[in-house]
Amino acid sequence: MTPAELSSVLYDLVASLVERRRAGAEAGIEADTAAGGERIAPLVIDPASVVLERPKNREHGDWASNIAMRIAKPLGANPREVAAELASGLEKLEGVASVDIAGPGFINIRLDAAAAGQLAHAIVEAGPEYGTGDLYAGVTMNLEFVSANPTGPIHIGGVRWAAVGDSLARILQAEGALVTREYYFNDHGEQIDRFARSLLASYEGQPTPEDGYGGQYISDITDRVVAAYAERVAADGAAELASLPAEEKQEVFRSIGVELMFGDIRQSLHDFGVDFDVYFHENSLHDSQAVERAVARLRDAGHIFEKDGAVWLRTTEFGDDKDRVIIKSDGNAAYIAGDLAYYLDKRERGFERNLIMLGADHHGYVGRLMAMTAAFGDTPYVNLEILIGQLVTLLRDGVPQRMSKRAGTVVTMEDLVDAVGVDAARYALVRSSADSQLDIDLDLLTKRTNDNPVFYVQYAHARTQSVARNAASVGVDRSVFDASLLDHETESILLGALAEFPRVxxxxxxxxxxxxxxRYIEEVAGDYHRWYDNCRVTPVGDEPVTDVHRSRLWLNDATGQVIRNGLGLLGVTAPERM
Incomplete structure (x- = not known):
């Protein structure tokens, strides 16, 4: 019996109990509370609300649920009485060995070995589909991440978003979402002008402008711009670069330099296993009158006012700490104007949910962006979500490496990949919560030991493949599966861990x-290694092949499938040999 099957049965029992109580005379779900007459809304139960979890103490059983405690108060009933009623139904199920009630109303369920072991067969049969769900079936999502300014290579903070963002996209897709990965190129504004001035200064042998960008990459881009423009001269007879007026010369470095940085960024991301469906250029919002359309939309809604010669959005009506200037008194658009136009553009492209990943220095933007969402008539934190990521420190020999495009000491995506490889880099960046600061120890990530998390997980997968190869060489196959034979303690623990994957x-x-x-697949890897130490898939010496060996091969292969599926969601390879 799979957890999904058990959960479905429990949901049916809960729904039936609720209906009986609703119909009862003493009733039920809209009764006054004991606190003094406040009415309780009718109880609504859906399958997703009936959750089974693994007990922390395995002596309590295979599965536990707190559903009785959650529904008891609306039902006007004692939690343990509700639990007892549900337990009586569960005890009748084939494959359920026992059901106990603990504490205020926890339901602890223990399966017999055959019912628990059946999961191994189900996982192998499901293959890559095991773990997928329908939480966001058919929901259109726009996931915007990385979006580094095209003024230099992607530094380590942006690399974290590349790993986390692509993994999140894969996970959302596994739950049925229709995800579009989008990269927003900030190719409009002062930072691009500073980049162009920096390239021009490098070309002319001048010092880096005070507000400009420095470093070897600026010299490299400068040389490439010069070479690219020389090809243009040869092709169409354009004027020599040195002969151009200063303003035109700077425009050459701006247009070609930004284009070259775009290409470098896209290639770096591709080499990192991250490709975007849409590369959206900020400049297009201003060229297409999108800003004007967004302002007109908000003006029609009554949220625009004018003061001191500027155009303002009344965001304080929607929880912002102050109203925001959209068009400055000099006629130029403020930064938020691009945000307005870009958000409206996404909504007009049909995206129901829009997720944007921003760095820690953008935390103050959340309030105004949510106010903007509400001003358009949408729901903050639903139609728009902001995910804030914290800083990353890269350590070499225990010493933090500085990161600054302007200072020229950039720690780039290529630096990290060259040091530890794509798999280790992606795994290290994604295995910690993105809203916590992260130290990456290069010394650890290059070790081929169990202290290295990615090695530990990948080795577990490689071991499952090695076991399968060895089994085939001695005639152990999956021609027979007897779930009741998977009765060793480590098999029970491993099966329980594998069952958690869809919920995770x-x-x-x-x-x-x-x-x-x-973190989950690391736990699975640990449970698998302990099982491997206790249960053999291949016979020893002249021992004959038995159904125990064949059944254990199913469990071995099921474990490999789960680890493979998990690594795939993180964009990390699952090697067959290590």
């Missing part, structure tokens, strides 16, 4: 926390 994926999607998948 669903929770990771719902909470936007890919690190839950990483």
């Amino acid at each position: 994926v669903r929770q990771a999607a719902e909470l936007r926390e890919p690190h839950r998948v990483a």
Whole structure:
């Protein structure tokens, strides 16, 4: 019996109990509370609300549920009485060995070995589909992440968002969402002008402008701009670069330099296993009159006013700490104007949910962006979500490496990948909650030991493949499966861990926390290694092949499938040999 099957039966029992209580004379779900007459809304139960969890203490059983305690008060009943009624139904199920009630109303369920072991067969049969769900079936989502300014290579903070964002997209897709990965190129504004001036200064042998960007990459881009423009001269007879007026010369470095940085960023991300469906250029919002359309929309809604020669959005009506200038008194658009136009553009493209990943220095933007969402008539934190990520420190020999595009000491995506490889880099960046600061120890990530988390998990997968190869070589196959033979304590623990995968994926999607998948497969790897030490899939010496060996091969292969599926959600490979 799979957890999904058991959960479905429990839901049916809960729904039946609620209906009986609703119909009862003493009733039920809309009765006054004991606190003094406040009416309770009718109880609504859906399958997703009936959750089974693994007990922390395995002596309590295979599965536990607190559903009785959650529904008792609306039902006007004692939690233990509700639990007892549900337990009587569960005890009748084939494969349920016992049902106990603990504490104020916890329901602890113990399966017999055959029912628990059946999961191994179900996982192997499901293959890559095991762990997927329908939490967001058909929901259109726009997930915007990385979006580094095209003024230099992607530094380590942006690399974290690349790993986390792509993993989150995969997890949301596993739950049925229609996800579009989007990269927002900030190619409009002062930072691009500073980049162009920096390239021009490098070309002319001048010092880096005080507000500009420095470092070797600026010299490299400068040389490439010069080479690219020389090809243009040869092709269409354009004027020599050195002969151009200063303003035109700077525009050459701006247009070609930004284009080259775009190309470098896209290639770096691709090499990191991250590809975007849409590369959206901020400049297009201003060229297409999108800002004007957004302002007109808000003006029609009555949220625009004018003061001191500027155009303002009355965001204080929607919880912001102050109203925001959209068009400055000099006629130029403020930064939030682009946000308005961009959000409206996404909604007009049909995205129901829009997720944006921002760095820690953008925390103050959340309030105004949510006010903007409400001003358009949408629901903050539903139609728009902001995920804030914290800083990353890269350690070499225990010493933090500085990161600054302007100072020229950039720790880039390529630096990290060259040091530890794509798999280790992605795994290290995604295995911790994105809203916590992260130290990456390069010394640890290059070790091929169990202290290295990615090695530990990948080795577990490689071991499952090795076991399968060895089994085939001695005639152990999956021609027979007897779930009742998987009765060793370590098999019970491993099966319990494998059963958790769908719930973990669903929770990771719902909470936007890919690190839950990483931590989960580390636990599975540990349970598998302990099982491997206690239970043999292949016979010893002249021992004949038995159904125990064949059944254990199913469990071995099921474990490999779960680890493979989990690593796939993180964009990390599952090697067959290590």
